[in-house]
Amino acid sequence: xxxxxxxxxxxxxxxxxxxxxxxxxxxxxxxxxxxxxxxxxxxxxxxxxxxxxxxxxxxxxxxxxxxxxxxxxxxxxxxxxxxxxxxxxxxxxxxxxxxxxxxxxxx
Amino acid sequence: xxxxxxxxxxxxxxxxxxxxxxxxxxxxxxxxxxxxxxxxxxxxxxxxxxxxxxxxxxxxxxxxxxxxxxxxxxxxxxxxxxxxxxxxxxxxxxxxxxxxxxxxxxxxxxxxxxxxxxxx
Numbered sequence: 001x002x003x004x005x006x007x008x009x010x011x012x013x014x015x016x017x018x019x020x021x022x023x024x025x026x027x028x029x030x031x032x033x034x035x036x037x038x039x040x041x042x043x044x045x046x047x048x049x050x051x052x053x054x055x056x057x058x059x060x061x062x063x064x065x066x067x068x069x070x071x072x073x074x075x076x077x078x079x080x081x082x083x084x085x086x087x088x089x090x091x092x093x094x095x096x097x098x099x100x101x102x103x104x105x106x107x
Numbered sequence: 108x109x110x111x112x113x114x115x116x117x118x119x120x121x122x123x124x125x126x127x128x129x130x131x132x133x134x135x136x137x138x139x140x141x142x143x144x145x146x147x148x149x150x151x152x153x154x155x156x157x158x159x160x161x162x163x164x165x166x167x168x169x170x171x172x173x174x175x176x177x178x179x180x181x182x183x184x185x186x187x188x189x190x191x192x193x194x195x196x197x198x199x200x201x202x203x204x205x206x207x208x209x210x211x212x213x214x215x216x217x218x219x220x221x222x223x224x225x226x227x
Contacts, residue, residue: 001169034213043202043220044152049213087152091212095168096142101151
């Protein structure tokens with residue numbers, strides 16, 4: 001199975017900061033990667049699909065990039081509602097897998 | 108509006124069987140993959156498996172193969188996740204999720220989750 005490793009596992013940043021989360025795949029997955037946001041007690045929410053396509057309704061401060069094995073999720077200017085846990089997920093091959101998550105906290 | 112509505116929380120004893128459900132609405136149920144995702148308390152997301160309701164073709168994560176069964180009933184627009192013999196380690200929130208569109212394996216629609224608690 002393809003392993004996804006996110007870094008950092010946790011991150012503390014103030015409102016207004018630019019934040020980058022990385023996701024590294026154990027083998028090349030082209031652009032078959034998605035990013036999700038999850039808040040406590042809620043289902044995950046799709047932010048980015050196909051590595052860089054912004055899901056409808058997601059604020060433009062979120063962006064994704066990368067292909068092959070290295071991917072990034074960037075939040076250009078953190079807002080209070082962005083504090084949550086973020087997961088990457090590959091759909092290049094079965095079994096689909098998730099990264100271990102990055103918890104983003106307020107500084 | 109596309110919706111996935113899951114069945115309610117369950118409390119079961121070890122060794123018991125259980126089937127939870129996920130009903131889709133406002134879209135062609137047979138045209139999109141549905142996946143199941145586990146989240147153990149305080150932990151991350153784990154991909155359980157996936158089904159294509161049109162032909163019930165199913166794939167499982169090796170971690171869950173043989174431990175659960177995924178099925179779908181086209182007439183009810185409903186997908187299921189079933190255990191024949193629960194253990195305490197099955198205690199978790201389970202989400203169903205629908206493929207975002209035909210061209211991607213990302214999941215753009217999620218159910219509200221079903222909390223399964225297994226305790227003697």
